[in-house]
Amino acid sequence: MITSLLIANRGEIACRIIRTAREMGIRTIAVYSDADAKALHVREADEAVHIGPSPARESYLVGEKIIAAAKTTGAQAIHPGYGFLSENAEFAQAVTDAGLVWVGPKPSSITAMGLKDAAKKLMTDAGVPVTPGYMGENQDPAFLAEQAAKIGYPVLIKAVAGGGGKGMRKVDAAGDFIDALASCQREAAASFGNDHMLIEKYILTPRHIEVQVFGDTHGHVVHLFERDCSLQRRHQKVIEEAPAPGMDEATREALCAAAVRAAQAVDYVGAGTIEFIADASEGLRADRIWFMEMNTRLQVEHPVTEEITGVDLVEWQLRVASGEPIPLTQDQLAINGWAMEARLYAEDPAKGFLPSIGTLELFQFPEHLGRIDTGVYEGAEVSPFYDPMIAKVIAYGEDREEAREMLSEMLEDSAIWPVKSNSAFLIAALDHPDFVAGTVDTGLIGRDGEAMTAAPMPSDHALTDAAMALVPRSLQAGFRLNAPDVRIAPFLLDGKRVDVTLHGPGAEEPAPAMLVAESGAVWQLTPWRAAGGTGGGASDGAILSPMPGKVIAVEVAAGDKVIKGQKLLTLEAMKMEHSLTAPFDGVVAQLNAIAGAQVQVEALLAKIEAAE
Template identity: 55%
Template sequence: MLESVLIANRGEIACRIIRTAKRLGIRTIAVYSQADADALFVRMADEAHPIGPPPARESYLQIEKIIDVAKRSGAASIHPGYGFLSERAEFAEACQKNGIVFIGPPPASIRAMGLKDAAKALVQKAGVPVVPGYHGTKQEPDFLRQKAYEIGYPVLIKAVAGGGGKGMRRVDKAADFDAALESAQREAQSAFGDPRVLVEKYILSPRHVEIQVFADKHGNVVHLFERDCSLQRRHQKVIEEAPAPGMTPEMRAIMGNAAVEAARAVGYVGAGTIEFIADGREGLRPDRFYFMEMNTRLQVEHPVTESITGLDLVELQFRVASGEPLPFVQGDLTIEGHAVEARLYAEDPEKDFLPSTGKLWALEFPASEGIRVDAGVEAGDEVTPFYDPMIAKVIARGATRDEALDRLAAALAETIVAGPKTNVAFLKSLCDAKEFRAGQFDTGFIDRNLQTLGAVPQKADAEAMRLGALHIVEGLFEDHHRKEFVRTNGAVLSPWATDDGFQMVGSRTVGLPLVVDGERIEATLLWPEPPGSSTDVTVRLADGASSYEEDYLVADPQRFADTDDGVIVLTKGRQTRIALFDPFAVDLEHMDAGSAVKAPMHGKLIAVFVKPGDVVEKGQRLAIVEAMKMEHPLVAPLAGEIAEVLAEEGAQVAEGARLISLKVDE
């Protein structure tokens, strides 16, 4: 067994690798960027070393820096995790050159399968069907546009390198092709250092089914059955499960054999995944599936395979890298039960899944039967804008698919996350969706059902607002909060005070100015008549009133997470952030009449398409902000003339910062 391992990654997967390594007695070495100096994986490792600034291209993508740390720390091996350098052949070569074991396939295998165009050509020669499309080397926009026309819309533009939905765009009509191509190439260059793309026919009613393969250095290759990853958003997997619903033994044998032969063809070693797209209009059929790509690394969704096979895939990676043969043959492997994984992201489904950042004021997961949680953060940690917004993976196992989904839905309902907005309520809605439960879904299921799944703007939660206001009222009776309230509002909390408009009859009232999810809300404190204890105080909002009851707060404390300026109320996975309004904190610089285009989150301004004096239409694309490894286009909120461009391409921008302002005709 290897004596030590450097994990060339971060977050959840780094924590996952460290746990298995420590169980095997392997010394763990972490590398981290400045943004991750206090991260959980850094705290978990036996030792940790800084490698650069927050942007991945200056830290986690720096091969020389990582190899240098490995040599200085005496690392016997490097585990690349997934993403970053995990599928870079030059990284595997650098490890070999320096006498460090790379826990992954040989560089030649990565090159053969790491580029989608080469991989498709390779497996096609082996008789594996591939999706119709252009997989050649020519990259001129005019040529690719012509190929898209010949293939027939809709088409899919895909980055030649990498995965995870980066550099991938569906195009439904020719008029949108150029912008989609430009965006896909730019995102591919940023994520993988390679802007090349291929163009394929978009399969209607597609099911995304992948086969987990494993190979050792002695010529043994097996498959560990399939995973269904069809529930996707923006080509990013959201929920994965194993085995695939509707999979027949015949189909499994054919797909599994194709995957094994593909791995053999490139002399594969270690864990890998062969991804297929299946035309699901008439169920999974042996004559309607196509090779998409091979991921020459461990997959994010590997826990569902572990759950149905009883294997630890990271342990197998260590053992294979140490030269040990696989401890089983294909006939020894069986499927037991069903497993489903949900990816818990820091994103806001009500705002088109916009990534969210900030401090995790609360983070709790249930310790329930059949539930596993792989997390890379703890309460008090920060979700930064520099990396993937995943908070955790919640995995449920059951004897049947329904039992696994029931357990996952229950676990998500009990999960507490406060701070960045999350998709926890959306995930639970997916688990409960009737069509998904019935196995009637494909990769377009989420986009077709956004309204039903709650992934659209929702009305403010009035009950959460009242409860949050009442929770703040409780704090106002503590000295610190009372002083803050008086300083902010000039109010005195005595019902007999005269400086707020003394009255002789009726309930005494004091104004309670609040900020709810960034919006000003006026509330009123109603004092009892005659005056009594604080527990008799009522808070009235515009749509009603609610009484503060101390017993309720004590009985259900998980519904509240205190922040540095207020409280977050949790209701069925939704968050409502409430704070006292502070007039001294108003950002006068960024006040406007709605004619400004602001940064939706912290990130990098990678493209600006307009200049002062340009006339634009409502919805026209003005700029692009890159954050959390994804591009986010900014569009004109209304028609008008560009007045100012307030930031330059390449600049780091803060959430809410004005980037472009428009002149609007009165």
């Protein structure tokens, strides 16, 4: 058995691996960048090694530094987690060549499944059905546009080396293809160092179904049933569940058997996921489910599989990497109950899901419910350098409705501030009629997301309770003998004016501000006079950078006329592209943004003056 383990990752997954390793009596070594010097995974590991500056390309993506850290600390094995170098065959081989144990699949398996086009050809040979599309070598934009036309719109552009929704766009019409292709290529090159694309037919009623597989060095491969990851935004999973709603036993058997064949075709060892796309226009049917790709690593959503099977997948990884056989046979594995996982991000859905950074002055969850997998803590910093996911919220129930209700309750009872989170958005998604019915397809948020992303507001009851604790008698001019004990008073709620109904006298010695927490959202309430009676009002047209990042495209010039919603520029931050748009019709009065330039948070990038 492995006795010492270096985790070549950060955040939530590093803490998750450390937890299981500790239970198995395995010594753990963390690695960290400048930004992560005080991170939770550094605190929880037995030992930690600094590996470089904050950008991942100078730290977590430098394999030589990680291997050197393992050698220096006497680590016996390296676990890559997910993301970063987890699916890098060259790194896996370098770990093995260095005399260390690689907790993952063989480099040859990673290579075989690493490029989506080659993987699909391999799956076809193995008798696994694949989605119609173009997977060839010709990457000429005009040629790819021709192929898209032959396939028939809508189509999906996908980076062959991609993952996590990066380098992927749905295209509805031929006129949009070239621009979407260029955007995918930029994003893929930045994220994976490979801008090669494939084109697939876009399924109009798609559901994303995936199967957890596991192999060992003794020739055994099993599946641990399916997960449904259909609730997505921009091809990134939002809420996952296991098992899949509406999955009958015959379809499950056919799907899982195909997943096992896929893993066997590449002599797979360790944890992996076979991802399928289903045409759910007539429900889930085995003849309308096709292979998309294989993720040769542990998945973000692995906890829902653990919850319904009772298996610790990280423990299995460590045992199999140590040469042991898979602990259970296929006949010993069964589905028990239902589980759901929500990905909690430091982002603001009301502002186009722009990531939010800063200190987590408040980070609380109900202690008596469910499971929270996180890599942060109250007082920790949310950095602009990495993925903005700050926690995975996982609920288990005897049936789907019990799991859904528990997950919603966990999110409603959470409190995060001043960093923004998508908690209220997740609650709205869980309450959507299609999600409640179990009929979600991957386009749901695209169709109905506006209602889910509206900026939440506290209830009148919550506002009144908070306001009464803030306002002293000296500010309550309306309260006097024989006068009504109810009046309307102005306050600032996150800097915007709100009028609150007050009842009777307030506190004698109030605080200057108070946090209002309700339904997964948190606001700051301040007395109007204490704040100087300012705040709120219409936008002045200033386009500020919402976070540190890089300007990768500028779509306008000074003096240009623009209309509300028109794209002005594109900013790359936290590994994603973010478009900044005109707040109203007007003219570009000032333009400071330059393509290729690095900008800081709240830097003035442009200013729009309203049209006369």
